[in-house]
Amino acid sequence: MARIETEPVRKTGNIASDTIVTTKKYCQIVCFNLEAIIHLEKWAEAEGFIREISAMSDDIDIHxxxxxxxxxxxxxxxxxxIRSLQVLVIHINSTKLPGYIRCIFDICIHNHETNTALLPTxxxxxxxAYIHAQDMSTSISSTMRDANDEQLEVYPDExxxxxxxxxxxxxxxxxxxxxxxDAQRWARKAVGLARLIRDGCNRGRLTQVLEAKYGKWLTYGVD
Known part of the structure; x- marks a missing residue:
């Protein structure tokens, strides 16, 4: 496995400034190492390298x-x-997380027919996504008493x-x-996600549509 090599960074005497410089330097070195490993198509080594980064650093920007x-x-x-992204998203902040979850989901959805192992993933x-959205919704509900709080993070409706x-x-x-x-389990999960949409009109409309389709499906089957 390629190790993360570092070189001395000139100190300025300002702790905050030195920390920023060191972090940027570390991030550059990590990126160069990873790009080299990917270029050589050493996939197992790349995966191990990413796990090493995840274990060594708490810096959100690096992940x-x-x-x-x-x-x-x-x-x-x-x-x-997919495995590498799943390791990294643990450390990615909640604002960016929905986008990365969608990326992983898309990759799995579009390739599960040729690789059946991707469907459980x-x-x-x-x-x-459901747990994260539900947690954010619960957090918002508990802080709604402060009507002036516009900084609340929400899982994007879209x-x-x-x-x-x-x-x-x-x-x-x-x-x-x-x-x-399997189909019924996925349908129930889909309805559950629709119920977490915060926009009242969209939430009600999509939930009603999916519940109606699911109810008809259970009664008459799928045409």
């Missing part, structure tokens, strides 16, 4: 930068890409709507493939 590097590389195989990512509708469509596909138990 986001590394995630962007592997996402923008067309070379990285899906299995390594996709479901796990969906559960992570992300929840996308995950919900895509999951329901997959549920239909699973049903048509004869996997009824």
């Amino acid at each position: 986001s930068t590394v995630a962007d590097i592997i996402l923008t590389s067309a070379q990285v195989p899906h299995d390594y890409l 996709c479901e796990s990512v969906l559960d992570q 992300e929840l709507e996308y995950l919900s509708t895509t999951s329901f469509n997959l549920a239909v596909d699973l049903y048509l493939a004869g996997r009824r138990e």
